[in-house]
Amino acid sequence: xxxxxxxxxxxxxxxxxxxxxxxxxxxxxxxxxxxxxxxxxxxxxxxxxxxxxxxxxxxxxxxxxxxxxxxxxxxxxxxxxxxxxxxxxxxxxxxxxxxxxxxxxxxxxxxxxxxxxxxxxxxxxxxxxxxxxxxxxxxxxxxxxxxxxxxxxxxxxxxxxxxxxxxxxxxxxxxxxxxxxxxxxx
Ligand SMILES: *[C@@H]1O[C@H](CO)[C@@H](O)[C@H](O)[C@H]1NC(C)=O
Ligand SMILES: *[C@@H]1O[C@H](CO)[C@@H](O)[C@H](O)[C@H]1NC(C)=O
Ligand SMILES: *[C@@H]1O[C@H](CO)[C@@H](O)[C@H](O)[C@H]1NC(C)=O
Ligand SMILES: *[C@@H]1O[C@H](CO)[C@@H](O)[C@H](O)[C@H]1NC(C)=O
Ligand SMILES: *[C@@H]1O[C@H](CO)[C@@H](O)[C@H](O)[C@H]1NC(C)=O
Numbered sequence: 041x042x043x044x045x046x047x048x049x050x051x052x053x054x055x056x057x058x059x060x061x062x063x064x065x066x067x068x069x070x071x072x073x074x075x076x077x078x079x080x081x082x083x084x085x086x087x088x089x090x091x092x093x094x095x096x097x098x099x100x101x102x103x104x105x106x107x108x109x110x111x112x113x114x115x116x117x118x119x120x121x122x123x124x125x126x127x128x129x130x131x132x133x134x135x136x137x138x139x140x141x142x143x144x145x146x147x148x149x150x151x152x153x154x155x156x157x158x159x160x161x162x163x164x165x166x167x168x169x170x171x172x173x174x175x176x177x178x179x180x181x182x183x184x185x186x187x188x189x190x191x192x193x194x195x196x197x198x199x200x201x202x203x204x205x206x207x208x209x210x211x212x213x214x215x216x217x218x219x220x221x222x223x224x225x226x
Pocket of ligand 1: 203
């Protein structure tokens with residue numbers, strides 16, 4: 041993952057990602073897990089995928105940028121349209137945790153830069169790696185024009201984006217595999 045995403049990964053915190061499910065429960069991402077295509081919610085109509093991180097870590101309580109990318113589009117063997125940007129959001133802050141040992145929710149109250157897109161690996165593709173990364177938000181991040189809501193989601197590079205916007209290396213991250221459901225065309 042780190043080689044294909046061209047990132048230096050020396051994490052200082054644990055990033056846990058949760059997806060809310062229609063029945064009100066949450067699906068917790070386990071790093072490297074195979075997640076069924078139908079185990080993830082459809083596009084959340086602009087809602088951000090909630091993410092939680094430990095509250096008791098020694099990092100700045102400032103703003104954070106969170107990204108989700110597909111490294112393997114259209115196929116892991118020939119990822120010629122990768123990365124696909126599945127989510128990009130800024131202004132995330134740590135929601136105060138009740139218990140210092142508990143994971144604390146990251147929240148943001150401003151629009152995503154790129155709305156969340158449900159993983160949709162094409163039929164017959166092997167599983168794709170969907171990677172979630174969290175960065176310290178750079179001071180002038182809001183001036184960035186590298187990605188706007190109109191920027192194509194394909195041929196993205198989170199590494200180039202981080203370089204262009206001064207994000208540095210990711211503070212943490214996780215990833216899942218999602219394989220297509222070959223029984224349908226969706
Ligand atoms: C990887 O990132 C570095 C900057 O950290 C950049 O100089 C290099 O061109 C990138 N490599 C690729 C293959 O994109
Ligand atoms: C998901 O993680 C949260 C926070 O660690 C935990 O409270 C919750 O019980 C977990 N849910 C499931 C279904 O594992
Ligand atoms: C990209 O990869 C796909 C899947 O292997 C292949 O069908 C397609 O022809 C490739 N496109 C280009 C421009 O190489
Ligand atoms: C992030 O928050 C700042 C300060 O409230 C605001 O100016 C900026 O527009 C926000 N960014 C986005 C992408 O909404
Ligand atoms: C769909 O087919 C591909 C290619 O054979 C395979 O890698 C993938 O695991 C299949 N999906 C499921 C859910 O079995």
